[in-house]
Amino acid sequence: MNSPATSFPSPYDTPAPAGAEGWQELYPYNLVFQDNLRDQEDRKFWFCDSQHWPNVFKPFEVIGVEFASRCLGAYNTRHYIIPPANGIDFRIHNGYNYFSPVAVAPELIPDRVPHFLQRAGHYFQNWGELLENWRKDVLANIEEMDALTFEALPDMVPLETVTDGVGHDPSVTLFENYDRLIQLAYRNWERHFEFLNLGYVAYLDFFGFCKEAFPDIPDLAIAKMVMGVDSVLFRPDDELKKLATLAADLGLAPAFADATSAAEVLAAVAKEPKGAEWIAAWEAAQEPWFNYTSGNGFYGTDVYWRDSLDLPMGYVQDYIVRAAAGETLGRPKDELLAERDRIAGEYAELLSGEAAETFQGKLGLARAVYPYVEDHNFYIEHWTMGVFWRKVRSLGRLLKEQGFWSNDDDILYLSRDEVRPLLYDYANGWAVGTDPIGPSYWPAEIARRTKIVAALAQARPQPAFNEPPAEINEPFTIMLWGITTEQVKQWLGSEGDDPNVLKGMAASGGAVEGLARVITTPEQLGELEQGEILVAPVTAPSWGPVFGKISATVTDIGGMMSHAAIVCREYGVPAVTGTGRASTTITTGQRLRVDGTAGTVTILD
Amino acid sequence: MSLLTDYTFAFDRTDEAAHEQLGGKCRSLVIMTNAGMPVPPGFAITTKAFDAVMDQTSLRADIAAVLDGLDTDDTAEVDARAARIRELIMAQPVPEAVRDATLHAYQQLMDLCGGEVPVAVRSSATAEDLPDASFAGQQDTYLWILGRDNVLQKVRECWASLYTSRAIVYRAANGITDEGLSMAVAVQKMVNARTAGVAMTIDPANGDRSKIVIDASWGLGELLVSGEVTPDNFRLDKVMMSVVGRVIGDKHEELVPTPDGTLVRREVEPERRTAPSISDDELVTVAGLAKAAERHHGCPQDLEWAIDADLPPGQNVLLLQSRPETVWSQKSTTQVTSSGYGVEAITKSLLAQLNRS
Numbered sequence: 024m025n026s027p028a029t030s031f032p033s034p035y036d037t038p039a040p041a042g043a044e045g046w047q048e049l050y051p052y053n054l055v056f057q058d059n060l061r062d063q064e065d066r067k068f069w070f071c072d073s074q075h076w077p078n079v080f081k082p083f084e085v086i087g088v089e090f091a092s093r094c095l096g097a098y099n100t101r102h103y104i105i106p107p108a109n110g111i112d113f114r115i116h117n118g119y120n121y122f123s124p125v126a127v128a129p130e131l132i133p134d135r136v137p138h139f140l141q142r143a144g145h146y147f148q149n150w151g152e153l154l155e156n157w158r159k160d161v162l163a164n165i166e167e168m169d170a171l172t173f174e175a176l177p178d179m180v181p182l183e184t185v186t187d188g189v190g191h192d193p194s195v196t197l198f199e200n201y202d203r204l205i206q207l208a209y210r211n212w213e214r215h216f217e218f219l220n221l222g223y224v225a226y227l228d229f230f231g232f233c234k235e236a237f238p239d240i241p242d243l244a245i246a247k248m249v250m251g252v253d254s255v256l257f258r259p260d261d262e263l264k265k266l267a268t269l270a271a272d273l274g275l276a277p278a279f280a281d282a283t284s285a286a287e288v289l290a291a292v293a294k295e296p297k298g299a300e301w302i303a304a305w306e307a308a309q310e311p312w313f314n315y316t317s318g319n320g321f322y323g324t325d326v327y328w329r330d331s332l333d334l335p336m337g338y339v340q341d342y343i344v345r346a347a348a349g350e351t352l353g354r355p356k357d358e359l360l361a362e363r364d365r366i367a368g369e370y371a372e373l374l375s376g377e378a379a380e381t382f383q384g385k386l387g388l389a390r391a392v393y394p395y396v397e398d399h400n401f402y403i404e405h406w407t408m409g410v411f412w413r414k415v416r417s418l419g420r421l422l423k424e425q426g427f428w429s430n431d432d433d434i435l436y437l438s439r440d441e442v443r444p445l446l447y448d449y450a451n452g453w454a455v456g457t458d459p460i461g462p463s464y465w466p467a468e469i470a471r472r473t474k475i476v477a478a479l480a481q482a483r484p485q486p487a488f489n490e491p492p493a494e495i496n497e498p499f500t501i502m503l504w505g506i507t508t509e510q511v512k513q514w515l516g517s518e519g520d521d522p523n524v525l526k527g528m529a530a531s532g533g534a535v536e537g538l539a540r541v542i543t544t545p546e547q548l549g550e551l552e553q554g555e556i557l558v559a560p561v562t563a564p565s566w567g568p569v570f571g572k573i574s575a576t577v578t579d580i581g582g583m584m585s586h587a588a589i590v591c592r593e594y595g596v597p598a599v600t601g602t603g604r605a606s607t608t609i610t611t612g613q614r615l616r617v618d619g620t621a622g623t624v625t626i627l628d
Numbered sequence: 629m630s631l632l633t634d635y636t637f638a639f640d641r642t643d644e645a646a647h648e649q650l651g652g653k654c655r656s657l658v659i660m661t662n663a664g665m666p667v668p669p670g671f672a673i674t675t676k677a678f679d680a681v682m683d684q685t686s687l688r689a690d691i692a693a694v695l696d697g698l699d700t701d702d703t704a705e706v707d708a709r710a711a712r713i714r715e716l717i718m719a720q721p722v723p724e725a726v727r728d729a730t731l732h733a734y735q736q737l738m739d740l741c742g743g744e745v746p747v748a749v750r751s752s753a754t755a756e757d758l759p760d761a762s763f764a765g766q767q768d769t770y771l772w773i774l775g776r777d778n779v780l781q782k783v784r785e786c787w788a789s790l791y792t793s794r795a796i797v798y799r800a801a802n803g804i805t806d807e808g809l810s811m812a813v814a815v816q817k818m819v820n821a822r823t824a825g826v827a828m829t830i831d832p833a834n835g836d837r838s839k840i841v842i843d844a845s846w847g848l849g850e851l852l853v854s855g856e857v858t859p860d861n862f863r864l865d866k867v868m869m870s871v872v873g874r875v876i877g878d879k880h881e882e883l884v885p886t887p888d889g890t891l892v893r894r895e896v897e898p899e900r901r902t903a904p905s906i907s908d909d910e911l912v913t914v915a916g917l918a919k920a921a922e923r924h925h926g927c928p929q930d931l932e933w934a935i936d937a938d939l940p941p942g943q944n945v946l947l948l949q950s951r952p953e954t955v956w957s958q959k960s961t962t963q964v965t966s967s968g969y970g971v972e973a974i975t976k977s978l979l980a981q982l983n984r985s
Contacts, residue, residue, distance in 0.1 A: 105978070106975060106978055106979060107978055107979065107981070108978075132979070136975055136979075139971070139975060140971055140972065140975060143971050143974070144970075144971040147970060147971050147974075224974050224977075224978060225974055227974075227977060227978070227981065228966075228969070228973055228974040228977040228978075231966060231977045231980065231981060232964065232966045232977070235964045235965065235966055236838075236964045237836070237838040237865070238834075238836060238838075239839075239863065239865065239872040239873060240838065240865055240867075240868075240872075241865055241868050241870050241872065243868065243870075244865065244867060244868045365867075366867050366868070369866070369867040370838065370867055373837045373838050373866075377967055378963075378964050378967075381964070381966065381967045381968060381969065381973075384968065384969030384970075384973075385969040385973065387969070388969050388970065529870075532868070532870070620868070620870045621870070621871070
């Protein structure tokens, strides 16, 4: 047997799959590994973030990784001056995203400390007030974004434009609305990170203390002590449960039984005497709670409940059936809180004097800042991006109607900056009185790009590039992505490891045996059967409604603070995250044993 | 209350269990049984019984005479005098009342067990297991004793074990006088142990109170306790009850009962030597017992437990003994370097995180 590798291949030695040649041109020049920079790029370790970006990027979709990564970095590097960590550099290779944390040179760290104390200190002192301010701005941006429209340029400008001396035509609005759409998205991504890393470092402080006071304390124990039970992330699912209960209470259950679409259900319910009450509740729940995606908000094709009512209605139908079979629909909130208090109480009892005070102080702060870590995801990734993609798609449909391409989603094959000249092309043809050039140019180009993206999607990404550091100690790398020194060793494949045992983070406790169902796209969720074990590259909080059906979750990537881990703990479902290769190693139908307390998945067949 | 019931004390008796009457071991067994823990049934022969035997004649004075002027550094002399005293005790007549009480309690135990079963006979001294003494005597535990006459014989031998050389020297060195020295004896149903071991509700390596540490090996626990077998070692987090460390030992020998009613010490076959002697479910059960025992006593415990091959899963983990842990409980709790909370503390943590590499 060969001795284990200590290094991953270089991206420069990792060519694209056949048919994807020329893929680099689909993405911004600063995001691909440039040939003339090989030396410096190969000196860095890059890991694939398939947790947030499990699929190949279409050109427009780069906006998510760009906005997210850059804004994360700015808060570390330029706002709070986090002493040991700057931002996280990123590249796109073979269509997938790779991160490389940027450390601060040791000699520069001491000078950063006073700035961090002052700036982060201000946020910790004024957390509640600043958070309220955050909410106001985020919601205002969403509202403004929601009000943007993209309309076809008219045959003639309205008469009022002339009589009121407006002095410009609707192309001005078209251009400004497009630019404003991008700007507002950027502003909310800036807001996304305003508190996030401060929440993480407060958590890390508590985490480090627990590891010192209680050597080898399970990571899960620490997470459980801090988590709340009422994140706004779970509200959409809670709303569906309420609607299901209401339907049963109003005697409407039969109307839901055989319908196969939301429209059918609504038609049947409308005929019932108490139907109007239910329909009013259904409509009221949608804003904002149906701004919720079964994807993760980073892809233009992510399905949102508000736009695809069949999806949430299907969950409601499922809940009605389960309630009728005697199942309790609520999340076990009381139990979760009781367990949280038991755990914190028992660890606290082991301490006395200053250590006990420190424990309570750090725990208190971690609990105060933690809700943001969960909640922000709803406001930005779900709600903001839901509105964003809806607007992008509406623009895409408009341009399709104008003949620029033939599919609704073809706009995604352009980068956001290519849309501007296209809008000018459209406005120009309209203004000059000819046809725009786009309809004879873009279809072929989009077809070419479609082939390239499809070719890239044939291969799963390499987990990492180049030599990993001896120790991973950048806090966010560890906590959010679950990239630890251990994890990296596992990816490299240790000698003598049992190939039927996958190891990962013990993200949510409990052990179960069952049949695997490998899910690689949210569309497959309907295939899940009761009691199966969900195996996926990554899961999303909006998959919540299926968590009542499954017996355990296994993911490829994700740390203790990943959404998969958080959701599983909330729902009391065992989970092992960050296995690296579960979705590519396990096949549907295999019998597994998942131990969420030990962090192992055993293939039993 | 008649004298009869003062000489014996069944473990499930609900009257107050006094240390002077029962000694540390028996008292603990009574408390644990009454707390609803899975303790094999049995009874104590109380210190009052021992006193009744010793006080029938001038035996105590005779013993004092034998010990008078003993130089405890003269091991040959100590051995000789200790042997002489033990002879005296073995020959001492037992009052009718004590004998009747013992036989009655023994019969009740056999009835409870559905017929004659082997028992363990163990001494439970009032001086031996004082909280700050970690001395545990040898020659004071007899296993797999079948039949009442054998049991009575072993009870006497337990009484006599108060005067082993080691015990005499230990008391002399620690200033424990013979005045009022007394002993109880535990008679307890033997466990047909598939696996047995010890558990501590504190990490014996460093005093970490957030752990339960369990050692386990095949058969009865005696080989493990005496250090003659390298056991499996497990560390569990006490709050989460999850295994945080495990080392499987080379369990080369085991002490097991044979079909003909004796104990045999034999080699373990290769496959079982390096296979875990306890499942994770059973580990959690043992840990649960240890945690409950600690809570009940209000201090860290040192337990002996066994898994009975004759009982069904879920009911087969038994508690044999629980006594206060003596080494770390006296010391101060863990020192942590991280203190305070808020941005200064957070900054220190961030920097400390780096220095860990």
